[in-house]
Amino acid sequence: MVSSSSLPIRHRLALLASHLVVALVALVVIGGATRVMEAGLACPDWPLCYGSLLPGRQMNVQVFLEWFHRLDAFVIGIALLVQLGAAWWWRRQLPTWLLPCSAVLVLLVLVQGGLGALTVLNLLPSGVVTAHLALGLLLVALMSGLSQLLLAPQASSLAPSSPLWWRLLGGLSVLAVSAQCLLGGRMATSWAAKRCLDAGQACQWLHWHRTAATPAALTVCLFVAVAMVAGGWARRQWPLLLTVASLVLLQIALGVFTLRLGLAQPSLTVAHQLVACLLVALLAALTCRRPQLSAQPDAAPLDSSSLEPCHG
Incomplete structure (x- = not known):
């Protein structure tokens, strides 16, 4: 059980x-903008960059x-090292899973940096760029879920778990959307859509990508529909x-308009x-979200705004 003295550090x-979720989302999106603007080898x-920290x-x-x-990736790496150091220093007061999870996140960022280096040094190979995107999405999902677990009621061992169907449908939705993202990323990094629209190749x-969009959207909609029908906390x-x-x-609308306008x-x-x-x-945040402990007064301030800092 986590003692009440751990509330400040856990909340921090x-x-x-x-904040790292926001930075990771920005990292993935800026990476996409870099590809769209053909700036991967800028x-x-x-x-x-041109032999200096600031060209x-x-x-x-x-x-x-x-x-x-690259700057965003560097800042994220430093922040994850800070998180790892804090998880080790206060390891007796924090959940036991936080220290190994923080270590895994630091390792994933190091691998991500290596993939980023390969994309430049090997002149943007499609497979490496797609792997770079896959690892970026994995980091987003893991950090988003971790933020929810930390924002859960303080005595997490006493907090009720979310329903099994919630976790299964939520996890399946994350996998479906991530797989669809990777299909789109592979299509984009090989310029397949452009070649198809211009030359039929x-x-x-x-x-x-278009075919897989339907089951991915239906999976997410099923998750939403079941939650609304189930009632209660869901x-x-x-x-x-x-x-x-x-x-x-x-x-869906953005995908249709993007193709209709010929990626212009x-x-x-x-x-x-x-x-x-x-x-x-x-x-990912919804999948890891847990019901509020109504009997524990300290839980309410954390749980009531648990998604606001990250997704508000």
């Missing part, structure tokens, strides 16, 4: 995790996107559930990736 780490060296004369929109993408990736999450459903509809609007493509990443983050 929860806020740090919530900085020809790594980890510096001056070479700075333009493309260089800025690539440079800021490599259309199988576009076909697979139905009380309706603002977040309806947000998820709205994001699915927006994502980079802002639509970036918005498409942003909504997908937000879906992964929000679904």
